[in-house]
Amino acid sequence: MTASSPPTDRPVLHRAADCLFGLSGRLAALALVAILCLVVAQMVTRWLGVLFPGGANYAGYAMATASFLALADTFRRSEHIRVAMLIERAGPWRRALEIWCYTAAAAVALFFAWYAIQAPLLSHKIHDVSQGQDGTPLWIPQIAMALGACLLALAVIEQLLALLLGEGYGVDAPVKPVLRDRLAARPLRLLALAGSALAIYAAVHLMTGFDRDATGLKIGVFLFVLFFLLGSGLWVGLALMGVAYMGMIGFTPRNPGSSMSITVWSSASSWTLTSLPLFIWMGEILYRTRLSEDMFKGLAPWLARFPGGLLHSNVVGCTVFAAVSGSSAATLTTVGKMSIPELRSRGYPEHMIIGTLAGAATLGLMIPPSMTLIVYGVTVQQSITSLFMAGILPGLVLALLFMGYIALWSVLRPGQVPRPDAALPFREKLRASLLLIPVVVLIVVVIGSMYLGLATATEAAAFGVIGALVLAGLQGSLSWAAFRESLLGATRTSAMIALILMGASFLTLAMGFTGVPRALAQVIADMHLSPVMLIAALTVFYIIIGMFLDGISAVVLTMAIIDPMIRAAGIDLIWFGIFVVVVVEMAQITPPVGFNLFVLQGMTRHDMSYIARTAIPMFLLMVLMVGVLVAFPGLATWLPGIVQAHP
Amino acid sequence: ETWDMPMAYPASNYHTENAQIFADAVKACTGGALEITIHANGSLFKGDEIKRAVQLGEAPIGERLLSAHANENPLFAYDSVPFLATSFEASEKLAEAAAPVLAKLLATQNLTLLYSVPWPPQGLYFSKPVETPEDMKGVKFRAYNATTAKVAELTGMVPTQIEAADLKQALATGVVSAMISSGSTGVDESVWEDMTNFYDVKAWLPRNTVFVNTDAFNALSDAEKTCLTDEAAKAQTRGAEKAEELAGGFVKTLADNGMTVGAPSAAISAKLEEVGKTMTADWLKATGDDGKAIVDAYEAQ
Ligand code: NA
Ligand code: NA
Numbered sequence: 037m038t039a040s041s042p043p044t045d046r047p048v049l050h051r052a053a054d055c056l057f058g059l060s061g062r063l064a065a066l067a068l069v070a071i072l073c074l075v076v077a078q079m080v081t082r083w084l085g086v087l088f089p090g091g092a093n094y095a096g097y098a099m100a101t102a103s104f105l106a107l108a109d110t111f112r113r114s115e116h117i118r119v120a121m122l123i124e125r126a127g128p129w130r131r132a133l134e135i136w137c138y139t140a141a142a143a144v145a146l147f148f149a150w151y152a153i154q155a156p157l158l159s160h161k162i163h164d165v166s167q168g169q170d171g172t173p174l175w176i177p178q179i180a181m182a183l184g185a186c187l188l189a190l191a192v193i194e195q196l197l198a199l200l201l202g203e204g205y206g207v208d209a210p211v212k213p214v215l216r217d218r219l220a221a222r223p224l225r226l227l228a229l230a231g232s233a234l235a236i237y238a239a240v241h242l243m244t245g246f247d248r249d250a251t252g253l254k255i256g257v258f259l260f261v262l263f264f265l266l267g268s269g270l271w272v273g274l275a276l277m278g279v280a281y282m283g284m285i286g287f288t289p290r291n292p293g294s295s296m297s298i299t300v301w302s303s304a305s306s307w308t309l310t311s312l313p314l315f316i317w318m319g320e321i322l323y324r325t326r327l328s329e330d331m332f333k334g335l336a337p338w339l340a341r342f343p344g345g346l347l348h349s350n351v352v353g354c355t356v357f358a359a360v361s362g363s364s365a366a367t368l369t370t371v372g373k374m375s376i377p378e379l380r381s382r383g384y385p386e387h388m389i390i391g392t393l394a395g396a397a398t399l400g401l402m403i404p405p406s407m408t409l410i411v412y413g414v415t416v417q418q419s420i421t422s423l424f425m426a427g428i429l430p431g432l433v434l435a436l437l438f439m440g441y442i443a444l445w446s447v448l449r450p451g452q453v454p455r456p457d458a459a460l461p462f463r464e465k466l467r468a469s470l471l472l473i474p475v476v477v478l479i480v481v482v483i484g485s486m487y488l489g490l491a492t493a494t495e496a497a498a499f500g501v502i503g504a505l506v507l508a509g510l511q512g513s514l515s516w517a518a519f520r521e522s523l524l525g526a527t528r529t530s531a532m533i534a535l536i537l538m539g540a541s542f543l544t545l546a547m548g549f550t551g552v553p554r555a556l557a558q559v560i561a562d563m564h565l566s567p568v569m570l571i572a573a574l575t576v577f578y579i580i581i582g583m584f585l586d587g588i589s590a591v592v593l594t595m596a597i598i599d600p601m602i603r604a605a606g607i608d609l610i611w612f613g614i615f616v617v618v619v620v621e622m623a624q625i626t627p628p629v630g631f632n633l634f635v636l637q638g639m640t641r642h643d644m645s646y647i648a649r650t651a652i653p654m655f656l657l658m659v660l661m662v663g664v665l666v667a668f669p670g671l672a673t674w675l676p677g678i679v680q681a682h683p
Numbered sequence: 684e685t686w687d688m689p690m691a692y693p694a695s696n697y698h699t700e701n702a703q704i705f706a707d708a709v710k711a712c713t714g715g716a717l718e719i720t721i722h723a724n725g726s727l728f729k730g731d732e733i734k735r736a737v738q739l740g741e742a743p744i745g746e747r748l749l750s751a752h753a754n755e756n757p758l759f760a761y762d763s764v765p766f767l768a769t770s771f772e773a774s775e776k777l778a779e780a781a782a783p784v785l786a787k788l789l790a791t792q793n794l795t796l797l798y799s800v801p802w803p804p805q806g807l808y809f810s811k812p813v814e815t816p817e818d819m820k821g822v823k824f825r826a827y828n829a830t831t832a833k834v835a836e837l838t839g840m841v842p843t844q845i846e847a848a849d850l851k852q853a854l855a856t857g858v859v860s861a862m863i864s865s866g867s868t869g870v871d872e873s874v875w876e877d878m879t880n881f882y883d884v885k886a887w888l889p890r891n892t893v894f895v896n897t898d899a900f901n902a903l904s905d906a907e908k909t910c911l912t913d914e915a916a917k918a919q920t921r922g923a924e925k926a927e928e929l930a931g932g933f934v935k936t937l938a939d940n941g942m943t944v945g946a947p948s949a950a951i952s953a954k955l956e957e958v959g960k961t962m963t964a965d966w967l968k969a970t971g972d973d974g975k976a977i978v979d980a981y982e983a984q
Contacts, residue, residue, distance in 0.1 A: 088844070089832065171754040298732050419876065420873070545727065548722055548726050
């Protein structure tokens with residue numbers, strides 16, 4: 037972890053604030069432990085045949101608490117991500133740009149905090165209670181939201197003040213020292229602050245100033261704001277919230293803040309989300325023990341002879357872990373945490389490590405279990421089992437495409453391939469393979485827990501964490517300090533992802549109000565294309581929409597129009613589900629809003645534009661995959677057909 | 684004016700299709716002055732967010748399975764009292780009997796009741812044939828709220844909490860081997876892949892309720908209000924007819940896909956009747972005079 041410890045020569049007030057953020061970060065870590073305990077309690081009571089009413093809801097509250105309370109600490113340690121391209125090239129103008137970023141961030145964070153405070157007050161006033169079996173009055177768990185959002189606003193403002201009055205450059209200190217500060221004089225800094233505030237005010241004013249029918253103009257402003265906020269270096273989650281706010285005020289008379297608090301709360305406290313921090317934690321434990329190192333030592337002698345060598349472990353690791361997890365972010369963090377340091381230490385080129393990982397992690401969505409296929413299946417009323425079956429072969433084909441690309445690269449660029457570890461005799465290879473056993477056992481335990489009915493897909497993550505802890509304990513390779521670091525690290529990584537998810541859920545709501553995705557889908561519907569042309573048009577359509585929304589939101593927002601279109605064109609809905617997964621996978625790695633890019637930035641500290649460039653070949657392979665699916669539809673439909681024929 | 688209407692179910696679901704007809708009719712009869720845009724499948728607000736959103740005016744109109752809000756007030760679960768109203772006809776009568784009380788309750792939350800449409804009756808799904816109450820003992824039963832947990836408890840089954848997102852896998856791997864749900868859910872989830880028996884016990888008919896934010900409603904002209912309520916009444920009749928028409932089809936689809944479909948045995952029926960009596964009494968105790976008013980009005984019809 038590159039956690040920069042705050043300088044000690046800062047005023048008492050700042051140190052007090054740091055203490056406060058640190059404390060709340062540790063409380064968040066406790067909430068993560070609580071998630072684990074609640075999920076385990078939920079499973080154990082079920083095995084015993086005892087009802088634990090509301091267990092899933094309590095886990096959801098713990099999830100929200102872990103996310104919200106860690107926001108400020110994650111911010112202070114600069115682990116929330118931003119597009120740093122411009123910031124890093126700002127040179128003497130660095131301070132001016134940072135003042136803009138912190139002013140905009142403060143505006144969004146204050147707006148967020150204000151409505152996060154309103155949420156529990158309102159819940160209390162209207163007696164809103166949980167709809168689960170717990171029946172908890174919602175204002176109680178929502179206090180964590182209010183507290184966390186306030187601390188985040190405080191952390192941003194504290195940094196803004198330091199930028200205006202002090203010598204520092206915010207949480208994300210420049211790598212190269214700034215030689216000349218154009219804004220060394222305080223009046224100039226205050227001018228930059230005033231200018232930033234004015235720009236924000238003008239943009240809001242502009243959006244509400246247009247008449248109702250100026251839709252095209254508003255969409256233009258909306259997209260401009262999105263690119264501007266993300267591009268200028270605002271933290272991604274806050275930027276998405278800011279853009280969503282602009283969409284809401286421009287397109288609906290509804291109160292953006294109160295709508296936001298509803299959707300942010302339910303996205304942050306969802307039961308299915310609880311598996312994400314647990315899988316991330318599992319990855320952190322494996323990374324901090326000998327387990328991941330051992331796994332690579334075990335794999336190395338076998339993969340060394342393949343063209344492309346150990347790079348294949350990214351694809352193989354993601355394919356295997358995809359069978360454990362339904363989410364791309366969990367696949368990415370768990371595999372990446374282990375493979376990135378090992379591959380780097382062996383000298384593989386950075387762009388190949390990052391690119392193949394960004395692409396292969398999306399297999400988490402295609403290979404069952406898959407959240408995307410569940411959402412799609414429920415939407416179009418198709419059998420989820422059939423969809424899961426349908427995902428297996430295309431998932432493997434896509435994995436082979438990725439591996440083929442690695443092999444091709446190694447042939448075309450032999451100079452970039454590091455020399456393999458010395459070849460071992462067969463007996464030695466087998467001995468090295470013994471090192472693979474612990475991690476293989478762990479994976480078997482997690483997958484087995486699902487297929488034996490011991491755990492649901494969401495709960496299996498708890499088996500992952502406990503399994504990793506037990507293995508580490510048996511090996512004696514996990515110190516108390518390493519355990520603590522793994523827990524705090526996992527808390528911050530999941531808070532980073534949670535803030536982006538919150539922003540994305542608000543943006544999805546705003547997009548729903550604007551009606552833009554529906555209108556675009558309608559344009560395609562009105563073209564009356566042939567099936568192949570339709571698929572081509574939809575591919576382009578989802579690539580474009582997927583740039584701005586996470587893929588599954590894009591699908592939900594457009595399915596009402598796409599669904600009848602597909603049925604009318606006579607396209608098999610199971611096949612189309614696999615097509616949808618491929619385009620959703622693409623959306624994960626296309627800028628400016630691409631989840632795998634965000635997560636990888638958090639893990640590797642590379643700029644998003646660099647990561648996006650490394651992922652271009654994977655993106656093209658996914659486009660090729662759409663072609664493969666069109667040419668060989670049987671890849672998706674054959675397996676479910678067989679299973680249905682022999683029930 | 685344009686009203687955004689969040690709905691929880693897919694665009695192809697008959698509840699959503701019915702609401703679309705309602706929206707078109709409202710647009711026609713207000714001469715385009717009031718346009719309702721339907722956002723299906725939780726694409727705007729999700730199912731469990733809809734009531735709060737309409738209550739606070741974040742969406743002017745919405746549809747929700749109100750019985751999900753029974754924690755807030757047990758009256759919301761008037762449609763889910765087991766074995767109180769077990770046919771489409773009875774469900775309409777019950778809705779009519781409950782309307783005044785429900786409208787009063789909704790009014791305190793700044794909501795105005797428009798119409799409600801039933802789901803097909805709830806039946807019991809099992810992974811094995813069940814002939815006697817003994818057969819139900821110890822079976823893991825999916826409970827998703829207090830009512831279903833109580834049904835499990837009173838029939839000797841083991842209530843097992845499974846969230847909607849985990850349901851399919853839980854069925855496939857035997858985490859649960861029984862559940863109570865409507866025929867349409869069974870078809871949506873392809874339950875025949877995991878379960879063998881469907882007993883059409885008609886335990887209750889849950890209703891989706893469409894309500895409007897009272898401030899938004901009051902801001903309409905009198906003519907527009909009349910238009911909205913008239914079309915709502917038509918939507919309720921149309922929706923109930925459609926539900927009844929489809930109900931048989933759902934059960935047939937279950938049978939066509941290899942499930943054993945039928946009425947429960949006499950022994951099971953007797954047990955369920957007993958369960959119904961207990962739970963009706965419980966519900967009456969929880970809801971006091973208001974609940975009694977509903978049941979009295981229902982039985983007087
Ligand atoms: Na998966
Ligand atoms: Na994208």
